[in-house]
Amino acid sequence: MKLFARDALLPTGWARDIVIDIAGNGDIRAVDVAFATPADAERVQGALVPGMPNVHSHAFQRALAGLTERGGPRADNFWTWRTEMYRFLERIGPDEQEAIATQLYLEMLRAGYTSVGEFHYLHHDPAGRPYANPAEMAERIRAAAATTGIRLTLLPVFYAHSDFGGASPLPAQRRFIHDTESFRALFGALARQPGETLGIAPHSLRAVAPAELAELRELALAREERTPIHIHAAEQRREVDDCTAWSGLPPVQWLLDNTDVDERWCVVHATHMEAKEARGLAATGAVAGLCPTTEADLGDGVFPAAGYRAARGRIGIGGDSHVGVDPLLELRLVEAAQRLALEKRNVLARDGESSGLVLYQAALSGGAQALAQPVGAIAVGRRADLLVLDCDDPALAEQAPANLLDAAIFGPARHVVRDVMVAGRWVIGEGHHADEEAVLTRYRQTMKRLLA
Numbered sequence: 001m002k003l004f005a006r007d008a009l010l011p012t013g014w015a016r017d018i019v020i021d022i023a024g025n026g027d028i029r030a031v032d033v034a035f036a037t038p039a040d041a042e043r044v045q046g047a048l049v050p051g052m053p054n055v056h057s058h059a060f061q062r063a064l065a066g067l068t069e070r071g072g073p074r075a076d077n078f079w080t081w082r083t084e085m086y087r088f089l090e091r092i093g094p095d096e097q098e099a100i101a102t103q104l105y106l107e108m109l110r111a112g113y114t115s116v117g118e119f120h121y122l123h124h125d126p127a128g129r130p131y132a133n134p135a136e137m138a139e140r141i142r143a144a145a146a147t148t149g150i151r152l153t154l155l156p157v158f159y160a161h162s163d164f165g166g167a168s169p170l171p172a173q174r175r176f177i178h179d180t181e182s183f184r185a186l187f188g189a190l191a192r193q194p195g196e197t198l199g200i201a202p203h204s205l206r207a208v209a210p211a212e213l214a215e216l217r218e219l220a221l222a223r224e225e226r227t228p229i230h231i232h233a234a235e236q237r238r239e240v241d242d243c244t245a246w247s248g249l250p251p252v253q254w255l256l257d258n259t260d261v262d263e264r265w266c267v268v269h270a271t272h273m274e275a276k277e278a279r280g281l282a283a284t285g286a287v288a289g290l291c292p293t294t295e296a297d298l299g300d301g302v303f304p305a306a307g308y309r310a311a312r313g314r315i316g317i318g319g320d321s322h323v324g325v326d327p328l329l330e331l332r333l334v335e336a337a338q339r340l341a342l343e344k345r346n347v348l349a350r351d352g353e354s355s356g357l358v359l360y361q362a363a364l365s366g367g368a369q370a371l372a373q374p375v376g377a378i379a380v381g382r383r384a385d386l387l388v389l390d391c392d393d394p395a396l397a398e399q400a401p402a403n404l405l406d407a408a409i410f411g412p413a414r415h416v417v418r419d420v421m422v423a424g425r426w427v428i429g430e431g432h433h434a435d436e437e438a439v440l441t442r443y444r445q446t447m448k449r450l451l452a
């Protein structure tokens, strides 16, 4: 098929009158300038931009949004939230997992995410025993992706300990726990499916001992396919203090000194870094997986984006706990946190650059890298994951193309994504998905049970 766009965002910037030729397998075969609309091309109803990768998701947490926002007698923080989250997940079985993830992935597509990295750690039944199929919960994630059409990078999580130094897991963590042998079996069973990327996720330095981390790394390196490695690090100050007490180093520095962090790695959060760590992480070519709405919700802190980006550090954005399902909002918050912390404006752009364009392009390329998917650009050989921005939305109306992403990200609009294509197939048309009613019905029934 061919698409014609009056305005399209190419790797070199905005371009006019672009024809995109998409092969039967969903890859972009050619990108050309047209002097007139080709007769065999479908004209898109707005400005065309690449779909956004979402690098960090815990799908079941979508159902917890809005349930942890009350003050209590004691100081509320990340750790009290985690206790509530552990209590909530006791009720999530395979059917709940699938219903919630399907609703979430549909919301992601409507918002402009076309691929997702699912950091999947809810492996076992509520008693902590493997399901008859140990990959049952992962298969439900796959089913959700298949139903909605979003492309998946499945990141099975290795989780073995409750704290630094190999501490025994807590009873509330029993559904997450593997040893390296049972994890190898799971990982083997999840062998790559067509259209999907399989990665590996050592949960954090709290939950994974150094020898285990080395073994997981070997497991990733042994595969023929490029296998991304995702890890949480330095989200909370307490974690930084505990890591320093254990090893003498904060988490990101520990990773830099003790593993071969490189372009395969996505370090999720990396919120609390000294300037030297930020420069060190930037130099590895790894992606920092920023999840600003969740980080704001949990009181994590502010990522040192200015210094990190000045050192050419790569970023992706993630929905994490899904208190926000909107790439434009995540990008706005990346910049907004810098403005609030530094009391400056347009911190991440320079020399007349558009902040919206700089942020969007950075998250596209970092996201594609972190998910190891051939996406993130309208270019030959990339997958046709595309969004049509609605230029009739009041927030975008009459804006010049060069200003569209600034208006979309920093303006008041929240519904500017009109149509969404994944791998050459339209999955959202005029804001709607073909299965949205059935998906919502199932989600509501699930929430009714969970909230009863």
Ligand code: ZN
Pocket: 056, 058, 119, 232, 268, 320
């Ligand atoms: Zn996370």
